[in-house]
Amino acid sequence: MLPLEKNQAIDTLEYSAEVLKAIAQPTRLRIIELLRDGEHCVCEIFPAIGHEQSNTSRHLQTMLKSGILNQRKDGLKIYYSLRHPEVLEIVQLAGLIAAHEATERAARFAK
Amino acid sequence: MLPLEKNQAIDTLEYSAEVLKAIAQPTRLRIIELLRDGEHCVCEIFPAIGHEQSNTSRHLQTMLKSGILNQRKDGLKIYYSLRHPEVLEIVQLAGLIAAHEATERAARFAK
């Protein structure tokens, strides 16, 4: 998210869209799932999700700027954690919809 | 969402991301809000949101393909409606996060 000074007129709609966009990506969903059990540093995350360190760092920055992550520096390492439990609820709801659609399509395919 | 035949191996993660991406856009959020009170045709939606008919139609197609909308044809008009109540829950949760972030930033700015 951009600095406040440049975006004082940004409305809740745009803000909500930015938050959702920060979640709506497979790699970032994987990271969110990883963070479900608490904070992790980049060095733990990027091997776990099978992406480059730089790519992982960028995704974390995206989520950090959107406001859905916290950052904690400890020496060399930087630990990220989920800032809002609502994010997990959103992921869960999206999973419900996805599962429902998947079974519907499977049924349609079987006909 | 792409036709099933070409995507049998698509996993829930990708599916969830697609659903969330279909929601995570300001214009589409406006449309979703409009559909909160029931089905509307394109001819009602595009003047309400202040976008072109073609643009509105494209957004509706995006959401339809992702599986979050229903479509009902009635003569010339095509009515769209929300297919999953969970979509409204997701929008509400995103709004909570956005509101929280907005007040945090306002406070930080006031310091």
Added chain:
DNA sequence: ATAGTATATGAGTATTTAGTCATACACAGT
């Protein structure tokens, strides 16, 4: 100071996205 480790970021690329304008398509009424 030097070397090593963890993270962020500049620069580049390929793809996707949101939008526009013009046009095609589908259905209704005459």
Added chain:
DNA sequence: ACTGTGTATGACTAAATACTCATATACTAT
């Protein structure tokens, strides 16, 4: 058949996205 209305879509553009490689930055330990 013709006209009009509602919707979808082809073609295009500008901007954003996800990714890579290389490099810079920040901190630690020796």
